Amino acid sequence: GGACKMAGLVQVVQEPISTADPSERDRQLNDTLMQLMTEENLLPTEEEEKLRMRALGKLNEIVRDFIRRTLDKKGFTDLPADDTAYRLRTFGSYRLDVHLPGADMDTVVIVIKHIDRKDMFEDLYPHFESRSDVKDLIKVEEARVPVIKFTMDDFEFDLAMARLPIVSIPEDFDITDDRHLRGVDTQSVTSLNGVRVTDTIMTLVPTMATLKFAIRCLKLWAKRRGVYKNVLGFLGGISIEIMAARIGQMYPKALPCKLLSAFFMVYSSWQWPMPVGLVDIKPNSCDLNLMVWMSCPQFEMSDKRHEMPIITPVYPSQNATANVSRSTLKIMTEEFVRGKELCKKIEMGQAEWSELFEPLDVLNKYVHYLQVSIKAPDKAQYSMWKGFTEANIRNVVTCLEREREAYLDRAHPCQRNFARPKESDDAEYEHYWYLGLKFDMERIKRDKRKGPNITAPILDFKRRLMDWKRREEGMKILVTSVKHKDLPSFVTNPEAEEETMDPAMHELIQGQ
Structure with a gap:
């Protein structure tokens, strides 16, 4: 029941x-x-939309050629590389037509059973590598949703794959029909659901x-x-x-x-x-x-x-x-x-x-902050360590919330995070995150305490990160509480280097 x-x-x-x-x-x-x-430039121009359509059309041709090559290689030369073998679908904000100018496009190629994800990484990915019109190419094979990320004609794309256990996609294929999830692997279900959610919202x-x-x-x-x-x-x-x-x-x-x-x-x-x-x-x-x-x-x-x-x-x-x-x-x-x-x-x-729509600056809102900083000796380790830390920042909040002695009213994660400018070429890479802290002063008074004690939850959080099985020697983390007046200048200076972390990167790292 x-x-x-x-x-x-x-x-x-x-x-x-x-x-x-x-x-x-x-x-x-x-x-x-x-x-x-x-x-506020919230509406993409007709010109941008035309260019988007053109870039999608180009991607469709690239995918069609990949399908053709793969079918031939596997001996299915008689199967056509048309919409019976694959469908390229968009989902998310672009498909709903709620994207902001310059937004990336979420796409998924739905394929028949003769094609699999390995083909995407072993054939399509090298093809992208060889193209001069494709930039910022990243493959994320280990994630909950494996994707190829790239920029083409100034648009950012995420391309995933969903594999159906059938030899031909029917003409009237309705992706929102649950029967199409039968015999489909978990990663494909997640990819298909991106499209299914978007299409369903449109009908509801x-x-x-x-x-x-x-x-x-x-x-x-x-x-x-x-x-x-x-x-x-x-x-x-x-x-x-x-x-x-x-x-x-x-x-x-x-x-x-x-x-x-x-x-x-x-x-x-x-x-x-x-x-x-x-x-x-x-x-x-x-x-x-x-x-x-x-x-x-x-x-x-x-x-x-x-x-x-x-x-x-x-x-x-x-x-x-x-x-x-x-x-x-x-x-x-x-x-x-x-x-x-x-x-x-x-x-x-x-x-x-x-x-x-007045901007709220979290870095000016609180008296107390928690500063999470990481160090790594080289770019590759830095990139990994930074991704893993950002994917876990929200866990600092739950560690603090669970600790009675922390007397927490709230912990406010700041959306912006900062790369510390390097003093010299051989200096370590450093990255900083901030959370505004507000304490429950009433309860502190009532319990006759001097103040909050956040040592235990911080140690707990640090231990979780230090125990990551992909952490290497030289990847360090420091968590300290700082007052607003002591925030470093590269953070309070409006020209501060801000970096955004890609959601797929979190996926990649959390999947580890």
């Missing part, structure tokens, strides 16, 4: 809350929002045409307010899309400005950990018995601990925000409340849209 009870967990929108047409005031507010979107929301403007605004808002980055325990693209899609279901006729204010209104008072979802969770489908959120006894305990579940709308349902901690939920909730109050003021003509 457990699974059935769980299936009713998601409160599905049965019918819209309002189907009212937009008012004159809504139209005015929407015009000013659209103006801001243009000023009647008003994608208006919602996509609201989603673009929400992405900008989350980035500016420091609540965007799944790996740090905040929102990712897919979680924003699912949360927004639910608002789209509630207000099918609303303009983007209304959807935006409804988003903040609904989520500022949401009763977490009640999950957000678009459809009921299926505990099982086609007897596939895959891992479904809150439906597998062996994971039920850890699933129950999730602070802010946002559930993907396809089988097997997963929580897109499993990394959220008590601290990051508190920070996001405060931002939802701020958004709701600002939207009210904007509606009353007492504030501007630009205030909603």
Whole structure:
């Protein structure tokens, strides 16, 4: 009965809350929002979209040639290298048409059983290496989703592969049909689900045409307010899309400005950990018995601990925000409340849209910070050590939250991280991350303590990292608490070297 009870967990929108047409005031507010979107460069130009289409067309030809070579090499010369042998599909923000200018493109090549992932790395990857129009080429073979990453014609691509156990892809192939997951390996299921989630969202929301403007605004808002980055325990693209899609279901006729204010209104008072979802969770489908959120006894305990579940709308349902901690939920909730109050003021003509997107500088918000710094002797070790550390930064937060003596109100991971400029060529590579710390002074007073003690959780976190089986001699880590006034100048200086870590790199490293 457990699974059935769980299936009713998601409160599905049965019918819209309002189907009212937009008012004159809504139209005015929407015009000013659209103006801001243009000023903030949130809408890709027609020119960029044409170039994207052209780059995708080129990738499709490259993939078709690879399929042809592979089939020939394996003796299937009679099989055509057409859409019966493969399909190149996009998913994620580009497919939903909610991408920001310059965003990368998530693609997956769906192939028949005669082609496998090894072929992709042994034939397609060397082909990319030989091309002058392909740059920044990286292969990530060991990840949860193996990918080839590259830049072509100034667009960044992630290319994954999903292999179906069939000899020919039917013309009316519907990827959202669960039967197509039969006999498919785990990595392919994950890749296919990228496409299945995106396609399903498009069918579940009647008003994608208006919602996509609201989603673009929400992405900008989350980035500016420091609540965007799944790996740090905040929102990712897919979680924003699912949360927004639910608002789209509630207000099918609303303009983007209304959807935006409804988003903040609904989520500022949401009763977490009640999950957000678009459809009921299926505990099982086609007897596939895959891992479904809150439906597998062996994971039920850890699933129950999730602070802010946002559930993907396809089988097997997963929580897109499993990394959220008590601290990051508190920070996001405060931002939802701020958004709701600002939207009210904007509606009353007492504030501007630009205030909603005012950047928040985490490095100026707190008195106390935790500084995590790593060192490595060479570039390759540095790159690995940095990736592994960033993938684990959110674990500092959970270590601190678990320790009673830490008296933590919150730990706020800063989205930006910093490479320390090298003093000389033979100096070690160094990298820095920061978390703002706020303590529960009331409880400290009540318990008659001098102050918080964070030694144990920090040692625990350091030990986890030092025990990594791929760590080499010379890869060092230091975790210290610093006051705002003592932050190093290369961090507080606005020209500071900021580096972003690629999600696939985390995947690669966490898979180890």
